[in-house]
Amino acid sequence: MPAHPDLMTHTAQFERKLHKLSPNVYTAVGFAASNVHFLVGDTGVVLIDTTESTQAAENILAEFRKLSGLPVTTIIYTHSHRDHISGATVFAEGRAVEVIAADSFASDLVDVDESRPAPNAALMARTRRQFGIGLGPSERVSLGIGPGDRPMKGLGAGYLEPTLRIGRTSRLSREGFDLELARAPGETPDHLVVWLASDRILFSGDNFYHAFPNLYAIRGTPYRDFDAWADTMDQLLAYAPDVLAPGHTQPVVGAEAVRTALTDYRDAIRHVVSETVRGMDAGLDPVTIGANLALPAALADKPYLQPFYGHPGYAARAYFAGTLGWFDGNPTSLGQLPPATEAQRMIRLVGGEEALLKAAQAALDADDPQWAMELADRLIAAGEDANRSGARRIKIAALRILADRTCNAPTRNYYLLAARELEDTD
Numbered sequence: 570m571p572a573h574p575d576l577m578t579h580t581a582q583f584e585r586k587l588h589k590l591s592p593n594v595y596t597a598v599g600f601a602a603s604n605v606h607f608l609v610g611d612t613g614v615v616l617i618d619t620t621e622s623t624q625a626a627e628n629i630l631a632e633f634r635k636l637s638g639l640p641v642t643t644i645i646y647t648h649s650h651r652d653h654i655s656g657a658t659v660f661a662e663g664r665a666v667e668v669i670a671a672d673s674f675a676s677d678l679v680d681v682d683e684s685r686p687a688p689n690a691a692l693m694a695r696t697r698r699q700f701g702i703g704l705g706p707s708e709r710v711s712l713g714i715g716p717g718d719r720p721m722k723g724l725g726a727g728y729l730e731p732t733l734r735i736g737r738t739s740r741l742s743r744e745g746f747d748l749e750l751a752r753a754p755g756e757t758p759d760h761l762v763v764w765l766a767s768d769r770i771l772f773s774g775d776n777f778y779h780a781f782p783n784l785y786a787i788r789g790t791p792y793r794d795f796d797a798w799a800d801t802m803d804q805l806l807a808y809a810p811d812v813l814a815p816g817h818t819q820p821v822v823g824a825e826a827v828r829t830a831l832t833d834y835r836d837a838i839r840h841v842v843s844e845t846v847r848g849m850d851a852g853l854d855p856v857t858i859g860a861n862l863a864l865p866a867a868l869a870d871k872p873y874l875q876p877f878y879g880h881p882g883y884a885a886r887a888y889f890a891g892t893l894g895w896f897d898g899n900p901t902s903l904g905q906l907p908p909a910t911e912a913q914r915m916i917r918l919v920g921g922e923e924a925l926l927k928a929a930q931a932a933l934d935a936d937d938p939q940w941a942m943e944l945a946d947r948l949i950a951a952g953e954d955a956n957r958s959g960a961r962r963i964k965i966a967a968l969r970i971l972a973d974r975t976c977n978a979p980t981r982n983y984y985l986l987a988a989r990e991l992e993d994t995d
């Protein structure tokens with residue numbers, strides 16, 4: 570089966586192109602997971618972000634060299650995620666370049682930084698699943714905010730340390746451009762946005778892209794401050810930009826289009842917060858709150874709020890965990906049986922493993938893959954038995970069905986890579 574049709578349509582956001590935003594400003598979209606912005610002065614170039622791999626950076630630099638032979642002299646990192654900092658050496662071309670980041674900048678190179686604290690192995694495994702690393706191009710149709718098919722050579726390999734760290738707001742002149750760099754916590758706390766007043770262009774990093782904001786990443790992220798991100802939208806609106814150049818997906822052009830997009834993004838985040846708080850105050854558990862969370866009609870159809878990357882239900886559960894912690898409030902949960910124990914008892918209750926396996930298969934046959942998977946999980950959790958491979962087969966089939974039905978790219982990739990991992994254990 571093909572991927573969700575909306576997810577296929579969304580790939581237009583990653584059409585490979587060097588966009589001209591103003592006479593001297595260019596944005597490379599679609600060459601990598603993330604975008605690269607070029608501010609071309611008289612004697613040198615200011616670069617904003619560098620992609621996730623040296624190969625992607627080489628491809629972008631080759632494209633840029635068709636327009637200009639000027640050297641990159643300053644690189645600005647909008648934030649520390651690896652998909653923005655890993656191609657810097659390519660753009661530096663062996664020269665000593667200035668590298669600017671926020672004073673709170675911390676490298677996010679999870680699989681090359683062995684000094685990073687635990688749980689590194691868990692994060693690596695989950696990151697591979699979220700981004701579908703190891704899936705074929707026909708399976709990994711999208712990253713949600715970047716093309717599924719992207720260069721992987723030199724992934725994480727071209728990072729350069731910042732040489733200048735800046736505080737809350739700094740005004741700098743580089744290569745004839747007067748820039749305002751401002752701290753703007755959102756997808757990460759260490760975000761910097763860059764305001765080019767002369768051209769009315771705002772480089773917003775990952776605080777906006779054409780997909781629902783990733784308020785929680787299933788690869789495993791600490792709590793992201795929802796209220797700070799919404800407040801940052803107001804900070805960005807105050808610039809009244811004519812052009813919004815995000816860290817991923819196409820630029821937004823036109824003052825009214827930018828104003829609407831930033832306002833809607835803010836309101837969507839605030840809606841998740843208010844609905845989740847309402848559910849928490851009513852004593853609901855995070856799973857129920859997440860399952861019921863939907864955007865209001867005025868926001869639900871906006872193309873940049875579709876759950877291609879972030880997901881409103883995941884966001885609600887993250888807000889619950891980030892504010893009340895893991896405990897759902899039900900005293901039963903405090904002494905919850907571990908899955909293996911619960912599964913053994915449930916299997917006895919339903920009349921044995923064969924009966925449960927049959928029920929799981931029946932759920933799959935009745936087109937209820939989630940329930941099939943939940944039943945199969947009990948057989949897998951219960952321990953050593955021949956029925957585990959039957960249960961694994963049902964779970965693999967269910968994962969593949971669900972993958973093709975979701976328009977959330979991280980979920981699709983996670984399902985498909987998890988299915989492959991299960992196949993490998995058979």
Ligand SMILES: [Zn+2]
Pocket residue numbers: 603650652653775816817
């Ligand atoms: Zn990014």
